[in-house]
Amino acid sequence: MQDLIKKHVLNGEFESVKSLMSEADFMEFEEAYISSAHEVESMMFYTCILDMLKKEETSEMHDLAFLLLVYPLSETQGALDSAYYHAESSIKLTDGKEVKSLLQMLLLHAVPEPVISDKKAFDISRQILKLDPSNSVARNVLKETAKRMDDVVVDFNELNRGKTAD
Template identity: 25%
Template structure:
């Protein structure tokens, strides 16, 4: 499956690639795309995810775009800023998703510190109010 997806994306056959990923669950999609990005460090996978966003904007697809840019493609100039944008959009689209909010805290730890200490503390308090057991959020309070 991963090899077929890779061939479709590399050949810019995004329509068939999207049809293929429709049969995957969220974990599979995230794992396949991250694996492909780590293996090749090719920005075409971000282009594919961006194309998916144009078809249907969801918090999960914004998350995937963010994770691709902030991890395997983080060495590209501006990748963290673009990843931060997608992470904020993901939270905006699904304000009840605590895991997305916890992920947003990551942007306080990177060298660029795109999420200020004050913003991280405020967000962490919000997360704690929703989930008092959040170990991630407790680190920022």
Template identity: 25%
Template sequence: MITKLENLIISLNFTEAKALVDGLSKDEVEDYFMELCFKSENIIFYSFVFDMLKEKETAFLHYIASIILSQPLCHLKGAYQAAFFHAKKAIELDKDDVELKEYLLFFNDIPDKLLNDKGAKTLAEKVIKIKPESEIAKKFI
């Protein structure tokens, strides 16, 4: 399955690749894209996710775009900034998703520190109100 997805995307057959992705769970989509990007470090996978975002903007697709840029493709100039943009956009689209808020805290830990300390503390406090057991948020309070 992952090889088929990889071949469709690399050959720019986005229509068939989208049909394949539509049949996957969110966990499978995340796992497959992380594996493909770590293996190849090819930005075409981000381009595919961005193309899907153009058709239907969702918090989940912004999250996928963000993790692709902030992890396997983080060595590219501007990748963290673009990832931060997508992470913030994901939260705008799904304000109740506490895991997205926890993920956004990551941007305070990177060398670029795109989320300042005050913003991280404020966000962590919001997370704790919703999810008091959040170990991620507790580190910022």
């Protein structure tokens, strides 16, 4: 599938790429798509995703665009800022209830030049922990950002009570 994706994307045959996507398990397609983009590192992969998003905007397509921008295309100027746009769009489309979408934002906080502030990472971590109280990534980010934000006190029991009350 990877070779077909590469061929169709680089030739601008986006409808063929969409057909491949609809015929495959999305996770398998996503993996093959990102792997193809790693091999070639062409902006055509991003252009293809944008073309598909024009026709149907889904959180999965925004997630794929995010992955593309933070991994194979991360060296492109502005890629991480564009990734922020896609992470935020995914969060909006899932009403902030998908941990995967929220974790993307935390990745943008972990890069050498963070795209989001400690406060935003702190708030997102709290949101994740309300959905998934045992999420270790969110717990670690919450602790780290709280220390840097003038020693905010984090009560994990309060967060867990919020989950049971929902």
